[in-house]
Amino acid sequence: MAPTQLERIERRGPRLLWPRRSPRSSEEGARGSLVAVVSTVVVFGVLAALVLSSEAWPAVQRQFFSWTHFKASFPKVLGAFWLDIKMFLVAEILILVIGLAVAMARSLRGPAFLPLRILTIGYIDLARGLPLLLLILLMGFGIPALQLPGVPNSALFWGIAALVFSYAAYTAEVYRAGIDSVHESQRMSARSIGLTQTQSLWHVIVPQAVRNVVPALLNGFVSLQKDVALVFVLGVREGLREADIYNARTFNYTSYIAAAVLFLAVSVPVARFTDWYTERDRRRMQAMST
Amino acid sequence: MTALKLALRGVAKAFDGKEVLRSVDLEVAHHQVVCLIGSSGSGKSTLLKCINLLVPIDSGQIVLDGVAITAPGVNPNQVRQSMGIVFQAFNLFPHMRVIDNITLGPRKVHGVSRAEAESQARALLERFGLLDKAAEYPDRLSGGQQQRVAIVRALVSRPGLMLLDEVTSALDPELVAEVLGVIRDLKAEGMTMVIATHEMGFARDVADLVGFLDDGVMLELGPPAAIFEDPQRPRTRQFLQRIIAAGRL
Numbered sequence: 001m002a003p004t005q006l007e008r009i010e011r012r013g014p015r016l017l018w019p020r021r022s023p024r025s026s027e028e029g030a031r032g033s034l035v036a037v038v039s040t041v042v043v044f045g046v047l048a049a050l051v052l053s054s055e056a057w058p059a060v061q062r063q064f065f066s067w068t069h070f071k072a073s074f075p076k077v078l079g080a081f082w083l084d085i086k087m088f089l090v091a092e093i094l095i096l097v098i099g100l101a102v103a104m105a106r107s108l109r110g111p112a113f114l115p116l117r118i119l120t121i122g123y124i125d126l127a128r129g130l131p132l133l134l135l136i137l138l139m140g141f142g143i144p145a146l147q148l149p150g151v152p153n154s155a156l157f158w159g160i161a162a163l164v165f166s167y168a169a170y171t172a173e174v175y176r177a178g179i180d181s182v183h184e185s186q187r188m189s190a191r192s193i194g195l196t197q198t199q200s201l202w203h204v205i206v207p208q209a210v211r212n213v214v215p216a217l218l219n220g221f222v223s224l225q226k227d228v229a230l231v232f233v234l235g236v237r238e239g240l241r242e243a244d245i246y247n248a249r250t251f252n253y254t255s256y257i258a259a260a261v262l263f264l265a266v267s268v269p270v271a272r273f274t275d276w277y278t279e280r281d282r283r284r285m286q287a288m289s290t
Numbered sequence: 291m292t293a294l295k296l297a298l299r300g301v302a303k304a305f306d307g308k309e310v311l312r313s314v315d316l317e318v319a320h321h322q323v324v325c326l327i328g329s330s331g332s333g334k335s336t337l338l339k340c341i342n343l344l345v346p347i348d349s350g351q352i353v354l355d356g357v358a359i360t361a362p363g364v365n366p367n368q369v370r371q372s373m374g375i376v377f378q379a380f381n382l383f384p385h386m387r388v389i390d391n392i393t394l395g396p397r398k399v400h401g402v403s404r405a406e407a408e409s410q411a412r413a414l415l416e417r418f419g420l421l422d423k424a425a426e427y428p429d430r431l432s433g434g435q436q437q438r439v440a441i442v443r444a445l446v447s448r449p450g451l452m453l454l455d456e457v458t459s460a461l462d463p464e465l466v467a468e469v470l471g472v473i474r475d476l477k478a479e480g481m482t483m484v485i486a487t488h489e490m491g492f493a494r495d496v497a498d499l500v501g502f503l504d505d506g507v508m509l510e511l512g513p514p515a516a517i518f519e520d521p522q523r524p525r526t527r528q529f530l531q532r533i534i535a536a537g538r539l
Binding site: 185186188189190191192193194195196199203204207208211 | 371374375379381382383384385395399400444447
């Protein structure tokens with residue numbers, strides 16, 4: 001049996017670097033591939049030649065790309081980078097949960113929920129209106145300085161709290177866009193079978209809304225994965241902080257490059273996965289509407 | 291649940307100052323089927339949503355089996371459990387299988403166990419020839435099958451009143467009959483129904499009363515023979531003539 005359109009799409013797998021071509025003859029396709037390869041080699045070859053032949057290159061290489069310094073700093077940076085990963089995972093889970101709760105609170109209708117709506121809008125405006133670094137400094141140094149009884153005073157704790165505070169607001173807006181994108185008749189249908197407003201949101205609207213915004217949520221993952229490094233200003237010994245310490249001792253920047261490699265090693269695959277997922281979802285939708 | 295009766299007294303509704311319903315009166319007796327006809331925008335759909343309390347009315351009263359459901363303090367979620375409504379389109383929840391679409395209400399609203407809800411749902415699906423679709427997602431079903439599932443979903447909580455809002459308007463012509471057949475079955479069982487429809491032949495066939503809504507006014511109300519053969523108002527005659535000219539009656 002011939003595969004259905006949907007099956008064919010699912011079989012294709014990731015298509016990362018070039019956009020899909022319209023069907024052409026194989027001869028034209030072969031010529032197109034040749035042009036692509038040649039032009040890519042030429043452009044990148046010329047760029048590499050320019051950089052490597054520049055007068056400044058030896059100094060740049062010594063300061064940024066020293067293999068000795070890389071080998072010396074990488075294990076320390078890697079050891080500390082695991083903290084970035086842990087912070088990212090903890091923060092992301094909290095962000096997804098809190099963001100959804102805020103978006104749902106904001107989507108409730110009726111006069112009784114007005115105070116809740118005002119609170120959520122106020123929170124979102126505040127959290128999105130402040131620079132993330134300012135929030136981290138304010139919460140990470142400010143709250144422990146109060147020495148309130150029963151309140152944790154670790155910089156790490158408040159650094160993550162600041163990340164969650166800021167990112168949950170953006171994520172709530174992503175969810176809300178998804179909630180608004182679900183057709184009004186779905187809400188009516190849900191209410192008509194006797195579900196309450198909250199039940200309708202939870203069982204009917206939100207599952208459809210989340211599906212619609214998965215690419216946007218994944219985009220937030222990529223962004224957060226880098227921004228966890230900002231807590232280094234609080235003295236938390238994560239990857240970037242460790243690279244900074246190495247640099248302060250040796251005056252060589254290669255340790256930063258080591259940290260950069262680690263961040264890229266995580267964020268690039270997530271970004272590519274996002275692209276692949278978005279593309280697959282778009283094709284599925286197309287297949288469904290034909 | 292046994293069939294309910296329904297009364298609308300002076301029901302009015304405006305959206306942003308535009309009057310959609312103007313003092314509508316309607317009496318629906320036990321087991322009676324009322325078809326509402328009229329052009330698009332005449333207020334049929336809004337009237338049904340008002341009865342289901344999905345749209346709050348501005349003035350007037352809606353009485354279900356002697357209880358004024360539009361009175362303050364009435365819990366709309368409870369009222370909605372005694373009636374079922376089916377819309378024109380986008381009815382089913384696309385992310386749930388047919389069986390889950392049907393059992394969601396009983397499980398979440400009535401606290402029925404999943405096993406019991408599913409056995410009720412399966413019995414209804416079997417009756418309407420849809421049992422083999424229980425595990426399918428809605429987008430795998432034809433429009434007619436989807437509407438029949440929507441009717442089953444409305445029936446599963448054993449309503450005493452069914453409201454049908456142009457349930458065949460979005461269907462391909464060859465699928466209309468299967469849905470109308472289901473509605474005829476419901477009438478045969480004695481279900482009280484209010485049906486907004488453009489299917490005049492069906493209305494003449496199935497209705498005990500036909501109401502002609504025009505610009506939010508219940509212009510004419512009577513037995514189908516009277517409305518279709520001998521309309522009193524010029525506006526009703528004009529509407530029916532257009533329908534006949536279009537070959538729909």
